[in-house]
Amino acid sequence: MTGMALTRALGLAALTPLLEKNVNKTIALDIPVVFSMSRVIVLSFAVAMLRRVWHAGIAGWPDATLSIAIVLALPILGALERVSTEQMVDLTKTLVNRFGGSGEESPGV
Numbered sequence: 001m002t003g004m005a006l007t008r009a010l011g012l013a014a015l016t017p018l019l020e021k022n023v024n025k026t027i028a029l030d031i032p033v034v035f036s037m038s039r040v041i042v043l044s045f046a047v048a049m050l051r052r053v054w055h056a057g058i059a060g061w062p063d064a065t066l067s068i069a070i071v072l073a074l075p076i077l078g079a080l081e082r083v084s085t086e087q088m089v090d091l092t093k094t095l096v097n098r099f100g101g102s103g104e105e106s107p108g109v
Contacts, residue, residue, distance in 0.1 A: 042073045
């Protein structure tokens with residue numbers, strides 16, 4: 001791969017998180033790798049948290065909880081990608097009803 005072709009491929013790959021919702025746009029770019037915006041965000045949080053823990057250590061439960069959430073984010077994202085739209089709507093309705101989004105008492109409380 002020449003220097004210009006490598007630069008082009010890297011530049012286009014850097015744009016793919018912005019285009020990932022439209023598959024036709026990413027296919028038309030003809031690049032070897034496509035980055036997911038959600039994974040880029042999780043990776044950014046992980047790098048920032050690792051840097052913080054490296055320099056300051058874990059100061060308490062908020063730091064530990066955030067670190068655990070970041071570690072669990074990628075498997076959860078992978079599972080959510082395989083969920084159908086109907087299942088996601090049902091899950092959202094259940095969570096909203098369970099945590100009081102409608103102002104009514106949740107069933108079973």
